[in-house]
Amino acid sequence: MENLQAYGNLVSRSYYDDTLNINEILNKIHCSDALSFLKRMPDNSMDLIITSPPYYQQRDYGCGGIGNEATEDEYINNLLPIFNECSRVVKTTGAIVFNLGDKYLNGNLSLIPYKFALKVLENKKVFLINQITWAKTNPTPRQEHRKLIQSTEPFFIFAKTKDYCFKLDEYLSHLDRKDKKVTSNFSKIGRKYFDTINQSNLTAEEKKNATRELEKVIEEVRLGKIESFRMKIRGIHKEAYGGMEGGRNNQIRRNGFTIIKITGNAMKKDLIESPVEITKGNKHTAVYPLYIIQELVKLLSNSDDVVLDPFCGSGTTCVAAKNLGRKYLGIEINPEYVSLSEERIKEADNYEEFFL
Numbered sequence: 001m002e003n004l005q006a007y008g009n010l011v012s013r014s015y016y017d018d019t020l021n022i023n024e025i026l027n028k029i030h031c032s033d034a035l036s037f038l039k040r041m042p043d044n045s046m047d048l049i050i051t052s053p054p055y056y057q058q059r060d061y062g063c064g065g066i067g068n069e070a071t072e073d074e075y076i077n078n079l080l081p082i083f084n085e086c087s088r089v090v091k092t093t094g095a096i097v098f099n100l101g102d103k104y105l106n107g108n109l110s111l112i113p114y115k116f117a118l119k120v121l122e123n124k125k126v127f128l129i130n131q132i133t134w135a136k137t138n139p140t141p142r143q144e145h146r147k148l149i150q151s152t153e154p155f156f157i158f159a160k161t162k163d164y165c166f167k168l169d170e171y172l173s174h175l176d177r178k179d180k181k182v183t184s185n186f187s188k189i190g191r192k193y194f195d196t197i198n199q200s201n202l203t204a205e206e207k208k209n210a211t212r213e214l215e216k217v218i219e220e221v222r223l224g225k226i227e228s229f230r231m232k233i234r235g236i237h238k239e240a241y242g243g244m245e246g247g248r249n250n251q252i253r254r255n256g257f258t259i260i261k262i263t264g265n266a267m268k269k270d271l272i273e274s275p276v277e278i279t280k281g282n283k284h285t286a287v288y289p290l291y292i293i294q295e296l297v298k299l300l301s302n303s304d305d306v307v308l309d310p311f312c313g314s315g316t317t318c319v320a321a322k323n324l325g326r327k328y329l330g331i332e333i334n335p336e337y338v339s340l341s342e343e344r345i346k347e348a349d350n351y352e353e354f355f356l
Contacts, residue, residue, distance in 0.1 A: 026306065029318065029341045030331035033065065034310035037331045038085035046090045046329070047165070047305035048097075050296055052288050053079055055101040056112055065333065072105065076116050082310060087125050087158075089308070093165055095300045096126065096158045099134075099288060102150065115155050123236045126158040129166075130270050132291055138275040155296065164300070168268055171299040175266035190218045193231045197257075201235050206256035217259050227264030233257045285312070293320040301326055313343025322348045 015301060020040045030037060054067030056075045064081075069075040086096050100113035132155040140153035197210045210233065220226045232239075232248070234256045239249045251258035274289040293316050297307060303325045309317035312330030314337060321328035322345055332338045 022306075026327050026329055027322075029312055029315065029338050029345070031072050031333070031335050031338045032331055033333045034331050035085065036081065036083050038089060038310060041085075041089045043088055044091045045306070046086075046308045047326075048297065048301040049086050049094070049310070050097040050099075050293060050307045051086075051089055051309045051311045052080070052099040052313070053311045056103055056110075058101060058103060065229070072103075072110055072112055072115070076112070076119055079116060080119060083120055084123075084125070086308075087160060090160065092161045093163050094159070095164050096128065097155055097296055097300070098158070099153060099155045101153055104147075113156070117156050120156075120158065126160055129157040129159055129164070130170055131156055132292075132296070133271045134289070135271055135273045136276050137273055140257065140276070155292070157296075157300070165302060165305075167299055167302070169265075171268055171295055172266060172272075173298070187309045189221055190214055190229075190231075193233075196231075196233055196236055199236075200233050200256075202233065202256040209255065210257045213257070215257060217261065220261070225259045228262045230260040230262070231257060288316055290316050290320055293317050294324065297321055297324050297326060312341055313337055319344050319348045322354075 016201060018040070019042050022042065022045050042310065054065075056067055056069070056072055058067070066078050067075070069078060083096070083098065090096055098116070100116055101110050103110050115231045117128065117131075120126065134153045134155060136151045136153075139149050142149050193214055194211065195206050197214070200207070202210065210231075211248070217226070217229050217231075221228060232252055234252050239252060248258050272292050272295065274291050276287075297317075297320050301307060303312070306325065306329060307317060307321035308329045308331075309315075310331045312318060312332035315332075318328040318330045318341060328345075330338075330341055332341060
C-alpha cells in the first residue's frame with residue numbers, strides 16, 4: 001500500500017513544467033515512473049539506453065502499473081510511449097536496448113517481444129540493428145510434458161541513425177584472449193596455395209599477382225598479425241554466396257583470386273550464454289545478468305558516456321556502467337528497489353569487468 005501511495009504522489013507532481021538539467025541528475029537513481037521522468041529530459045542527451053520493462057503478467061514488481069494490464073495489446077501500447085521518449089532522448093550516435101520476456105496465453109506462445117519490436121518499427125523513427133539472444137544455462141525448471149522449457153530471451157538493439165557507436169572489438173573481448181592458436185611450422189604455411197596457383201588457368205600476370213599477395217599474407221602470419229588465412233582462386237574454388245557474394249566474388253572475377261584473413265578472434269555472434277542472475281540478498285524478482293549488460297555497454301558506448309535505464313529495478317545496468325567508467329542514470333518507481341540499486345552501486349568498482 002505504501003508503494004502505491006508513493007506512486008500516486010509521484011505522478012501527481014508536475015513533471016512537465018521544466019526540462020531537467022542533465023548534470024544535476026547524473027549518477028543517481030531517481031524514484032519516479034519512467035514516462036513522467038523521461039518527458040522532462042532534454043532531446044539527444046543520452047549515449048545509451050539499456051532496460052528491461054516489467055514482463056507481462058509474470059511477476060509482481062510492486063507499485064502496480066506496467067506489466068499488470070488486462071491484455072497484451074494494452075501492455076504493448078503502454079510501453080510504446082516510453083520507447084518513443086527513449087528514442088527522443090538518445091543521441092543520434094546512441095542505441096536503445098530493450099529486453100522483454102514472452103508468455104503463454106491460452107496455450108499459445110504469444111511472441112510479445114516480437115510484437116513489441118514490430119510496433120516500434122512501424123513509426124520508422126528507429127531501425128533494428130540486432131536481436132541478441134540470451135541463452136540461459138540454468139532456466140527455471142517446469143513440470144511440462146508437452147512443451148520444451150523456455151531458455152532464451154531477446155535483447156533488441158535499436159538505433160536512430162547509421163552513426164551509432166559499435167565497438168565490435170570490445171564485445172566479448174575476453175573470448176579473444178582464450179585458446180589462441182600458435183603456428184609453429186611456418187615452412188608449410190600456404191604451400192598448397194602456391195601449387196594451386198601454378199595448376200590454375202589464371203593468366204601469367206594473374207598468377208604473378210596471386211603469388212606476390214600470397215607471400216605477403218604468409219608473412220603476416222609469421223609476424224603474428226593474423227592467425228591464418230584462406231585463398232580462393234578462380235576456376236578452382238566455389239564462389240561466395242549470400243552476404244559475402246558481392247566483394248569476394250568481384251575480386252575473384254577481376255583479379256583471379258581473393259584472400260580471406262583470419263584474425264583468430266572469437267566470432268562475435270548475436271547469442272550470449274549466461275545463467276540467470278542470483279544475487280545474494282537481492283529482493284528484486286527478476287535480475288538480468290551483469291555479464292550480458294556489461295558486454296552491451298562495451299559494445300555500444302565509449303568511456304565517460306551516459307547510460308540510462310528507465311526501468312532500473314535492482315540497478316544492474318547502472319552497476320555495469322559504473323564498473324566500466326561510464327556515467328549512469330536510473331529511473332525506478334519502487335522506493336525499495338531504489339534503495340537496493342543504490343546499495344549495489346556503492347559496492348561497485350570502476351573499471352571492473354565480470355566474467356563467467
